[in-house]
Ligand SMILES: CC(=O)N[C@H]1[C@@H](OP(=O)(O)OP(=O)(O)OC[C@H]2O[C@@H](n3ccc(=O)[nH]c3=O)[C@H](O)[C@@H]2O)O[C@H](CO)[C@@H](O)[C@@H]1O[C@H](C)C(=O)N[C@@H](C)C(=O)N[C@H](CCC(=O)O)C(=O)O
Ligand SMILES: Nc1ncnc2c1ncn2[C@@H]1O[C@H](COP(=O)(O)OP(=O)(O)OP(=O)(O)O)[C@@H](O)[C@H]1O
Ligand SMILES: N[C@H](CCC[C@H](N)C(=O)O)C(=O)O
């Protein structure tokens with residue numbers, strides 16, 4: 001495809017160059033002859049420093065700020081080069097699946113995109129999801145390493161999925177992804193907002209800045225006339241109402257969901273041993289739905305997923321039938337094993353104060369004895385969330401064990417100390433395996449063990465930069481191994 005044609009379609013100036021475009025890259029090491037290179041200022045390095053190397057490798061055009069120096073290739077000069085690059089690349093990676101929806105919010109994105117994909121699949125569509133768990137298609141699941149992949153990976157995946165016949169895609173729009181324009185230029189038919197609470201304040205200046213990043217989804221990314229599915233629970237903070245305002249100002253169709261929702265209203269929720277029975281009002285009809293998952297938080301995600309599927313034209317009967325057949329999401333309240341004494345051990349991905357509170361609240365109705373919570377906080381991430389995570393765990397658990405969770409470039413003991421500030425009576429066991437084993441060994445028949453923070457992850461990240469190592473570590477497997485060891489030791 002000719003550069004001039006792509007530029008014209010994207011409304012960009014490339015001086016009428018008739019060079020042939022063969023691909024796009026944001027990393028000079030991935031440039032081949034005919035590539036358009038995006039040179040962006042990053043958090044670690046300035047991508048503009050790699051422009052000469054990119055041109056040397058065959059880049060025919062560079063999208064960069066006007067003040068950048070580009071010699072030997074077309075300079076597509078834009079004050080916001082990431083946005084312009086996305087616009088241009090999205091004209092190249094076509095076609096994309098017909099129905100694309102996005103999910104944002106602090107917690108619940110992965111669960112919601114997974115459930116949306118499941119609902120579509122159960123109603124006969126060829127569906128995929130893109131997010132923390134990778135790119136999941138009807139045939140396979142492949143990790144991208146990020147929740148919202150970089151723009152080139154994202155767009156090339158979308159067009160690849162369309163070529164495979166996938167018609168429906170749900171993707172996670174993380175705040176990093178939104179602020180770095182990693183998902184742009186494609187028609188997004190609907191977007192959901194789950195909830196908003198503290199996270200990522202190492203990257204965003206404050207909560208307003210973090211919220212503004214998320215609002216780009218509704219203000220700019222979704223298509224004109226798209227549907228905004230907004231969770232409206234019983235005790236919502238003001239953030240969700242502000243999302244409704246953003247959507248209204250943009251002229252979107254607003255669908256509110258939850259106890260205070262007006263489009264999908266949750267009127268009752270009764271936990272059972274293996275799930276919960278919901279009463280939901282939708283389109284003038286009251287329905288009783290058996291959700292085969294535990295936890296109030298999964299109800300929010302399931303109903304947001306239902307809203308997204310409805311917004312893409314899936315029939316109401318198909319959607320509600322599918323909700324009653326949803327499968328658990330990997331690492332989200334996943335029951336790994338029953339301890340030798342009979343205590344269930346759950347693995348959950350809670351890594352914010354709000355998520356820990358939600359995960360503990362999910363298990364509380366099922367505990368007759370003690371709730372034993374094992375968790376830690378990630379290194380090189382928001383320091384300010386650590387003590388509040390400690391507080392959230394201490395407030396609602398009977399026993400708390402603070403351990404390690406991806407210390408990355410930090411000293412693990414310092415991270416634990418910061419968490420312990422919020423949970424002074426908690427026990428401290430650095431090694432995650434030892435901590436899990438201690439919790440399982442201590443649990444009695446009436447107790448429940450919650451191991452939070454790593455969910456589906458399969459490694460413990462230690463060190464950073466050149467010294468980074470990922471040691472194999474899967475909470476589900478480790479919990480099973482520990483339970484077997486304890487059983488063996490007791491035999
Ligand atoms: C803070 C952050 O979001 N960083 C991501 C971002 O980096 P950046 O733009 O700051 O890049 P940089 O490393 O400073 O480099 C600047 C530019 O130079 C280019 N470069 C760099 C080196 C080189 O030799 N040649 C070259 O061309 C880079 O490709 C980049 O375009 O873009 C990079 C390329 O896509 C990502 O790999 C990188 O993710 C890092 C590894 C990361 O850990 N990100 C996490 C925090 C993240 O994005 N998480 C979110 C949310 C998680 C959640 O809660 O779900 C996610 O969506 O996953
Ligand atoms: N609707 C919700 N409300 C509150 N907490 C939730 C909700 N959904 C999930 N959680 C909590 O957050 C954890 C992560 O859930 P999930 O992976 O679906 O979120 P996410 O937004 O994709 O997270 P990430 O930002 O890491 O990608 C869960 O394991 C659970 O503890
Ligand atoms: N995507 C999130 C997940 C964090 C999970 C937790 N295990 C950690 O390492 O902090 C992040 O990168 O902040």
Ligand SMILES: [Mg+2]
Pocket residue numbers: 109110111131132133147172
């Ligand atoms: Mg996620």
